[in-house]
Amino acid sequence: MPFEELSHTADWSLRVWAEDLPHLFMEAAKGMNALAGIRLAKKPRVRRSFSASAPDAENLLVSFLSELVYFTEQDHLAFDDFDLSIEIEDDQPYRLSATLCGAPILSLDKAIKAVTYHNLQIRQTTRGVEVEVVFDV
Amino acid sequence: MINLQDLAKINDYEWEIPQSFRGDMRGPVRIFSTRKLLEQILGDKSLEQAVNASTLPGLVGAVVVMPDMHQGYGFPIGGVAATLFPQGAVSPGAIGYDINCGVRLLASSIELEAALPHLDSLATLLDHYCPSGVGVKGVVHVNVPELEHLMLAGSNWALKKGYANENDISRTEENGCLEGANPDKVSDRAKARGLAQIGSVGAGNHFVEVDVVDAVLDLETATAFGLRQGCLVVQIHCGSRGLGHQVCTDYVQDFQSTVLRYGIELPDRELVCVPMDSPEGKAYLGAMRAAANFAFVNRQLLAYSARRAFEETFAGKLKNWHLTQVYDICHNIGKVETHQVGENRIKVCVHRKGATRAFGPGTPGLPPEYQQTGQPVLVPGSMGTASWVLAGTETSMLRSWGSSCHGAGRTMSRTKAKHEIRGEDLRRTLEARGIKVRAGSLSGLAEEAPSAYKDVDEVVETVVAAGIAHKVARLRPLAVVKG
Numbered sequence: 001m002p003f004e005e006l007s008h009t010a011d012w013s014l015r016v017w018a019e020d021l022p023h024l025f026m027e028a029a030k031g032m033n034a035l036a037g038i039r040l041a042k043k044p045r046v047r048r049s050f051s052a053s054a055p056d057a058e059n060l061l062v063s064f065l066s067e068l069v070y071f072t073e074q075d076h077l078a079f080d081d082f083d084l085s086i087e088i089e090d091d092q093p094y095r096l097s098a099t100l101c102g103a104p105i106l107s108l109d110k111a112i113k114a115v116t117y118h119n120l121q122i123r124q125t126t127r128g129v130e131v132e133v134v135f136d137v
Numbered sequence: 138m139i140n141l142q143d144l145a146k147i148n149d150y151e152w153e154i155p156q157s158f159r160g161d162m163r164g165p166v167r168i169f170s171t172r173k174l175l176e177q178i179l180g181d182k183s184l185e186q187a188v189n190a191s192t193l194p195g196l197v198g199a200v201v202v203m204p205d206m207h208q209g210y211g212f213p214i215g216g217v218a219a220t221l222f223p224q225g226a227v228s229p230g231a232i233g234y235d236i237n238c239g240v241r242l243l244a245s246s247i248e249l250e251a252a253l254p255h256l257d258s259l260a261t262l263l264d265h266y267c268p269s270g271v272g273v274k275g276v277v278h279v280n281v282p283e284l285e286h287l288m289l290a291g292s293n294w295a296l297k298k299g300y301a302n303e304n305d306i307s308r309t310e311e312n313g314c315l316e317g318a319n320p321d322k323v324s325d326r327a328k329a330r331g332l333a334q335i336g337s338v339g340a341g342n343h344f345v346e347v348d349v350v351d352a353v354l355d356l357e358t359a360t361a362f363g364l365r366q367g368c369l370v371v372q373i374h375c376g377s378r379g380l381g382h383q384v385c386t387d388y389v390q391d392f393q394s395t396v397l398r399y400g401i402e403l404p405d406r407e408l409v410c411v412p413m414d415s416p417e418g419k420a421y422l423g424a425m426r427a428a429a430n431f432a433f434v435n436r437q438l439l440a441y442s443a444r445r446a447f448e449e450t451f452a453g454k455l456k457n458w459h460l461t462q463v464y465d466i467c468h469n470i471g472k473v474e475t476h477q478v479g480e481n482r483i484k485v486c487v488h489r490k491g492a493t494r495a496f497g498p499g500t501p502g503l504p505p506e507y508q509q510t511g512q513p514v515l516v517p518g519s520m521g522t523a524s525w526v527l528a529g530t531e532t533s534m535l536r537s538w539g540s541s542c543h544g545a546g547r548t549m550s551r552t553k554a555k556h557e558i559r560g561e562d563l564r565r566t567l568e569a570r571g572i573k574v575r576a577g578s579l580s581g582l583a584e585e586a587p588s589a590y591k592d593v594d595e596v597v598e599t600v601v602a603a604g605i606a607h608k609v610a611r612l613r614p615l616a617v618v619k620g
Contacts (some may be wrong), residue, residue, distance in 0.1 A: 007553065008208065008551070008552075009208040010208065010214055010547045055393070055394055059393055073379055074330065109581070110581060113234060114385065117211075117389060117405075117406035117407045120407075136210070137341055
């Protein structure tokens with residue numbers, strides 16, 4: 001698994017790494033599901049689309065993960081399969097387009113309530129790109 | 138990394154990181170702590186976060202941190218920062234995601250001996266009437282216009298609907314309604330999260346707990362607060378649920394670009410802020426106050442639910458089973474208040490994140506019966522340990538922006554707690570001590586184990602020795618309902 005839980009006194013923190021930005025977003029979503037202990041029903045499979053733009057990759061990551069938090073809380077849905085692309089344009093540098101495939105949540109251990117910007121910085125590393133995300137729980 | 142040698146000792150209970158510690162600080166950091174608690178505090182990044190908080194534009198005086206402080210994100214839990222009103226900064230992250238998370242205390246004249254045979258069924262009824270846990274819906278159903286109305290009216294909405302009495306309102310901070318709320322500045326998404334959850338406890342460290350008044354340390358003040366030794370009380374700890382989280386999420390995200398327009402540079406993006414008198418600042422303040430009013434109503438509805446459980450348990454068995462409100466306080470909030478700074482009275486926005494307002498005797502805004510005593514300061518302990526009722530002091534008005542501690546404060550990460558403590562073992566230990574436990578999640582229970590927290594007695598001794606609160610009564614847990 002290209003993510004690991006980091007120690008945090010009051011909340012939850014996750015380090016995620018991947019070969020490129022789209023995969024980093026997907027692994028962050030999977031890591032978030034793992035942290036929350038989400039178990040999905042086998043059926044019905046559901047599909048949702050999501051698009052967003054942001055001035056930088058960190059903002060885009062918070063938007064994406066916050067959308068998943070909302071789906072979990074409001075619709076009791078979570079996603080385990082992603083078709084996701086990120087384009088970088090001149091006027092609004094980062095643009096995300098994603099198809100999310102998942103299912104209703106059978107059970108979860110803990111609710112993630114928000115995604116924070118605390119020390120949020122996507123870095124280039126030897127294994128591609130890496131980020132640490134702190135969640136409010 | 139901050140070390141003990143970076144701190145100047147003022148006395149045994151007060152320390153300071155001087156403004157000269159880092160070039161971008163706009164004021165010092167004042168720490169209320171013993172040397173022993175300080176060693177725990179230095180074990181995480183809370184002091185670095187307090188130093189970061191001191192860079193907020195318009196900061197007045199010192200950033201103050203309490204002995205229950207611990208690492209948060211952006212702003213430390215247990216922190217208080219005041220910024221000059223109206224041109225100073227307001228920072229959503231310095232108020233927190235759970236806007237107006239707080240504690241309500243209800244007192245009774247039910248004696249422990251009479252209650253003991255019924256505690257089990259009381260715990261079950263509280264669990265039934267006070268929905269808790271992940272994804273659980275609230276006790277009332279409202280539509281969007283009604284939700285917007287209650288975000289404007291706060292606890293007065295509950296009064297009109299029959300969920301509150303006049304005493305509840307007057308014994309709630311700000312009478313249960315922050316002026317200046319603007320539901321139009323709350324996103325549809327936040328409203329959707331609120332609609333489903335109004336009147337619910339939630340999960341995490343939130344709870345409904347029945348305690349007994351175990352010791353009275355100041356009889357006169359305890360009597361004024363309605364607390365009687367050996368009698369049952371109820372604590373309700375929760376906030377604005379998903380609605381508040383979404384408001385904070387929306388504005389922290391929006392301000393990432395706005396902050397650049399105002400030329401504000403900060404060491405942590407989570408501290409993002411804007412001037413209070415800017416259009417963006419006014420919008421956030423309106424939305425934050427709306428979320429705070431939602432939280433007041435949420436705790437009021439849970440108080441109503443607790444009263445139902447008490448009535449069903451004790452009616453016909455006891456003459457008086459009624460629960461009377463002692464007080465309801467916020468510990469995640471931004472409030473415009475007037476404070477004495479040197480020779481001047483100055484209007485500031487006090488950001489309290491994991492800190493309780495602790496107004497002393499004679500402070501405007503307190504109910505008449507608390508004018509002589511100072512306001513009740515409610516300090517819940519960790520699960521299974523004592524909680525405290527304190528009173529605000531004149532010193533707190535001068536030294537800590539009228540604030541005090543809000544709990545025991547975590548010292549062990551949730552991950553470590555989950556690995557070291559089994560929820561089932563903890564439940565058995567608590568039950569063996571006579572504490573009834575109703576918990577939706579055993580792993581969630583383990584995360585909130587007493588050993589994951591500091592010693593609340595030590596935290597309380599520190600604020601009392603520092604003079605920013607004084608002891609009124611100690612509470613011992615009897616039954617706890619958690620998500």
